[in-house]
Amino acid sequence: MTGPAEPGARFPKTLVVVHSWHHGNTRRVAETIARTLGAEVRTPDRADPASFGEYDLVGLGAGIDSGRHYRPILDLADRLPPGDGRRAFLFSTCGIPAAFARGEEFERQVDANHAELRAKLLDRGYAIAGEFSCVGFNTNSFLRYFGGLNRGRPDAGDLARAAEFARGLAGRES
């Protein structure tokens, strides 16, 4: 299920910020998470760092470039006010071949891809409420000459997992 949760359910007031330019892959994940939580989605240039204090939960996500989140999301994290224990979640899409994007190996890869953004959020006093990643269509560099990798990703299964992740965030206290 990727739609909003049951009417009357209570959700944390949530802001989702995403930078997604390559194929809109991470934007689709962001929109699924936001729809599930009844949240708004902004891009880093339209997210006022000072407004973060108005939310119970904030999510930052982007595609992965050179093993870390895209620069505009990292730069936004640098401008955030102190989190004072506010809950934050991270998400991303990455371009590794889907065949390798499972199990512990993928967990390790995501852990590494998210390390820089995670460290910035922890440094500012945010509590990490969860992390999500899946593969996305990738035509970077020479891949474009071969039709790209992971065509059609994120797919319905990826987005269902993103929605499940979001419901888990809503249910958790910290």
Ligand SMILES: Cc1cc2nc3c(=O)[nH]c(=O)nc-3n(C[C@H](O)[C@H](O)[C@H](O)COP(=O)(O)O)c2cc1C
């Ligand atoms: C310039 C560039 C660099 C990339 N570097 C990586 C990388 O280091 N690791 C990786 O897994 N994917 C990498 N990718 C693939 C993207 O992270 C992936 O396609 C992602 O889904 C794009 O997200 P977006 O459509 O939201 O921008 C790179 C893509 C581009 C265009």
